[in-house]
Structure formats: structure tokens, C-alpha cells
Amino acid sequence: MGDALRLRTARLLTDYLEYCARRPGTVAQPPSTREAALLRSVAAQVRQRHLLLWSRYRGYRGNRVELVARAAQEILPDRGVPTWGLVVVLVTFTGILLERPPSGHTWELKEWDDSVDRDCQSLVTLLCDWLTGPHRSWLEVEDGWDGFCDAFTPAVVSWSRMLVQVLLSCLMATILTYLWTKLL
Amino acid sequence: MPGKKARKNAQPSPPRAPGEAEVECAIQLRRIGDKLSFRQKLLNLIYKLFHSGT
Numbered sequence: 357m358g359d360a361l362r363l364r365t366a367r368l369l370t371d372y373l374e375y376c377a378r379r380p381g382t383v384a385q386p387p388s389t390r391e392a393a394l395l396r397s398v399a400a401q402v403r404q405r406h407l408l409l410w411s412r413y414r415g416y417r418g419n420r421v422e423l424v425a426r427a428a429q430e431i432l433p434d435r436g437v438p439t440w441g442l443v444v445v446l447v448t449f450t451g452i453l454l455e456r457p458p459s460g461h462t463w464e465l466k467e468w469d470d471s472v473d474r475d476c477q478s479l480v481t482l483l484c485d486w487l488t489g490p491h492r493s494w495l496e497v498e499d500g501w502d503g504f505c506d507a508f509t510p511a512v513v514s515w516s517r518m519l520v521q522v523l524l525s526c527l528m529a530t531i532l533t534y535l536w537t538k539l540l
Numbered sequence: 541m542p543g544k545k546a547r548k549n550a551q552p553s554p555p556r557a558p559g560e561a562e563v564e565c566a567i568q569l570r571r572i573g574d575k576l577s578f579r580q581k582l583l584n585l586i587y588k589l590f591h592s593g594t
Contacts, residue, residue, distance in 0.1 A: 427565055
């Protein structure tokens with residue numbers, strides 16, 4: 357059972373990080389699982405909201421594996437237990453580090469090309485160890501990746517529908533309040 | 541001269557300790573992650589409220 361969780365985690369991380377590290381011109385593979393599709397969608401929203409921070413790390417020239425290892429270590433200094441939000445942000449950040457630099461010298465692009473596949477594998481292993489090692493009990497309590505889907509699916513799928521409902525409710529409340537004050 | 545005085549008073553920024561940038565990066569990631577968790581919980585709560593009512 358424990359191995360199943362690790363395999364599922366490794367599959368998800370491989371799916372997302374390979375998607376980020378793909379070479380220009382190559383067609384992105386469709387997400388392999390339900391959680392992979394959801395992770396891509398949530399990560400895209402997170403990226404859009406914090407463009408300035410992420411732009412600093414695109415085309416990162418230092419040691420990506422060391423940076424992610426340090427971030428994973430420092431991200432939970434006092435609590436010790438992650439949340440889905442922290443997991444999503446850490447994986448999104450790792451994906452950004454693996455992306456091809458937007459532009460640059462030929463040697464920079466060559467350096468990226470030489471190291472990206474190796475780093476992608478190392479980072480899958482690193483994050484998989486982080487999630488299924490010290491945080492395995494948290495992941496199990498949260499019902500694994502099914503729990504991730506439950507936590508993020510309702511709001512992602514029906515956000516627009518929910519907004520319409522909230523607006524309609526506000527309108528109804530305004531009409532009722534108006535009638536109430538006019539009638540009394 | 542004001543320019544000269546300002547230059548005299550300007551303190552050179554202290555050198556960064558090794559690993560300080562990584563810690564700062566982790567703090568920013570934590571802040572974004574906490575916001576995301578809070579936002580998601582709030583959205584799910586609103587979603588549940590509206591769906592239990594309908």
C-alpha cells in the first residue's frame with residue numbers, strides 16, 4: 357500500500373515536471389491522471405498570480421536540486437506538517453526552475469539542454485522522498501492524491517457558477533431589504 | 541555638500557550569509573502556499589454552503 361502511494365506520487369511529479377521541462381517545439385503530453393490534470397490547472401493559476409517572483413527563477417543558473425532541497429527544508433520550519441497549498445507551490449516552483457530560459461546566449465541554452473533531464477529525474481526523486489518520507493503520515497491522513505483532488509476540484513470546476521450564485525444571492529438580499537424597509 | 545554627506549553616511553550593504561537567498565525564497569513560497577490554502581478552504585466553504593442550500 358505504501359509503495360502504491362509512492363508510485364502514484366512519483367507518477368504525478370514526473371508528469372508535471374516533464375511537462376515543464378519539455379523542449380520548445382515538442383507537443384505537451386496530455387496529463388496522465390486526474391490529479392496530474394488538476395495540478396497543471398492549479399499550478400497555472402498560481403503562476404499567473406505571482407509572475408514577478410517566478411520571473412526571477414526562470415532560467416535559474418545555480419544548482420536546482422540544492423535550491424529545492426533547501427526550500428523544502430525551510431518551507432516548514434515550525435509547523436512540521438505541510439498543507440496542499442505549500443505542496444502545490446513547491447512543485448510549481450520546481451517546475452519553473454526546469455523551464456527553458458526565455459531567451460539567452462547559446463551557451464546558456466546548451467547548459468539547460470545538458471542538465472534538464474538529469475535534474476528533472478533528481479527533483480522527482482527529491483520531492484517524492486520528501487512527500488512519502490517525513491510527510492507520509494500527513495499525506496495518508498489527507499487521503500493521498502484523492503484528498504488533493506477533493507480539496508481543489510469543487511472550486512476549480514464551478515468557480516464561475518459559484519460566482520453567479522453569490523451575485524444572485526446578493527441581489528435577492530438587496531431586493532428583500534428594500535422591500536422590507538418600504539413595507540415597514 | 542549634501543551629495544558628499546549622503547555618500548559618506550551611506551552604509552555598504554552587509555554581505556549576504558550563504559543560504560540567505562534560499563531561506564528568503566522559502567519564506568516567499570510559504571507565504572504564497574498559505575494564501576493558496578486559505579483561499580481554497582474559503583472557496584470550498586462557500587461552495588458547500590451554496591450547495592447544501594440548493
